[in-house]
Amino acid sequence: MKLLNLTNRFYIIVALTLLLVSSVFLAYRVIYLIDTETTEHMLYTKLRVEQQIIAQPQLQKVAFTIGDNIRVEPINRFSTFKVQLRDTIRYDEYEEGLIPFREMTYEQQILGEAYRISISQRLTQNNDLVSGLTITFLLVAIDIIACFYFLNRYFSSSIWRPFYKALDSLKKFDLQRGGKVRFEPSRVDEFNALNEELIKLTEKVNSDYRNLKEFTENMSHETQTPLAIIRSKLELLLQSDNLRPEQMEQVHATLDAINRLTKMNRGLIMLTRIENDQYAEEELVEIGALLQSRLEDLELFMQSRGLSVETVLAQDVSVRMNKYLADILVSNLLSNAIKYNREGGKLIVSLFADSLMVSNSGTPLSIPDHRIFERFKRGDSPDSVGLGLAIVKRICDHYHFFLSYRYDEDLHRFYVQFPKERRNNA
């Protein structure tokens, strides 16, 4: 969830809860106030009735009513001081309906005579008032909350904009493409501080990466000549007539190690060359034809391991890339599928209009799937250097091919998808 939505959601939940609580409180408060006000009003009426009876002798000792609201009747004997107060519903002729009333009934002695007096007061208006007030309050409050919500959204998004810009820039951060990040200055000190630290960090990452790359590059370049010297001297030594067989084997073992170093060296050089964009020449390479020719080259190896080979090659699939790299990509995938196959296993090569899949039988990996493309992560083949798939990965990254690996139904599947803009048939 976005930070903005999160804070907004928090605000809204709190505001609505407060609104609900306070409107309930408001309603009760208004009801209470009206209620006391009504009772007070009735007490005042009570006082007025007494005064009227005292002031006007024609009202004494008779029963009379004033409107619907006041009824007075004389009674024989005063029996209680209790004032009965009750809310009731009564039929009202004018309104033609049932209407809530409050009724106050009491007995009182006025000038020595006892009377029973009932005073009633309509309550309808009070209820209307309560609901009217509450609704008005709710409307105003909701207006305010909505205003704050939108204002907050607007201001927050403008305040947070530099942050999102920085985030975007970081997302696009790519070491292999120069590793540049750009941040815009913000009014917020924290953001500026964050940006500064990020710039420092990315510069550090960049320089580390450059150093590492340079090191690999120099190392693999500079070792070529010493390797050539060692190998030539050893091969020369091998030709001596007076070597004993065990000495010869020692020379041979040393040569073997040199071979491994040489292969490693070549692999690393290739990785750095791809990274340095030194295979810039591109052309449309017909993948089907390339696969066919590489499969022919490797036929002997496949036969010797008793592999059953299935190929399904779509016609006319060409990809715009460097021819040499296309060859390396295809060869490495195929040789990997042969090398790590089981005796008598399957090798399936499927070329589709937009992708290539190479699958081979074999036992599951002993390393996590995603690490299969890392350098020097090799299987149990002692001759292998462990750079073949790293090179495949690098080539795919270079051309933005989508490369994936999965293992199912006893098959290791390597899948390369060619993006539209690099295909002839898109």
Added chain:
Amino acid sequence: MNILIVEDEKALLSSMTDYLTGTGMHCDTAETLEAALLQISNNDYDCILLDIGLPDGNGFKVIEAMQEKDHATGILIISARNSLDDRLTGLNIGADDYITKPFHMPELIARIKSVARRRSSTERKALIFHEIKLIPDEMVMYIGEKMLSLTKKEHELMVYLINNPNRVLTKEAIAEHLWGDHADIADSFDFIYSHIKNLRKKIIDCGGKDYIKSVYGVGYKFTAE
């Protein structure tokens, strides 16, 4: 065969010279561009081994000078692995082939012989070793008068062996010659073994001698001794 080796790395230069001399070639050496240009103006060579990066200039000058002088000389570029552009430029301006460091010596010999043969107009194209005659680009071999056909790989192997007589050839060098970068896929030594077994059988069946000697644990030697 006269060879000029242009290489500024002394140790590599000396082992190449020793190895090539050991196969009966005559070697002149040059460690600088200046020395190389002087050598080619004074002598005729069948093949020049040329390192492009020289201390006093670019080895391409040697190729250019050779273009003006003499077309019978083969030029083999010795390049670093990461200088693909040098190789392509070299081939474009008249070099015949290239080999990348570090290389196997027998491979170097095979390349030199192939380059020299392609360039020379006088020398017969056939490769001859005692009663064995091999025609390049044709998958056939003659044992005396008898002709026998070879598979592509057998032919490549035979050319390699005849070009490197009396030398110990490691299995790795042979595998790399035959299969290049694919050599490490699987069982390539077994394939070499079976190829050699077939070749031996074919040659012996045609009345030839068994010149392919096994060097235990190391590889093979093609020799009449």
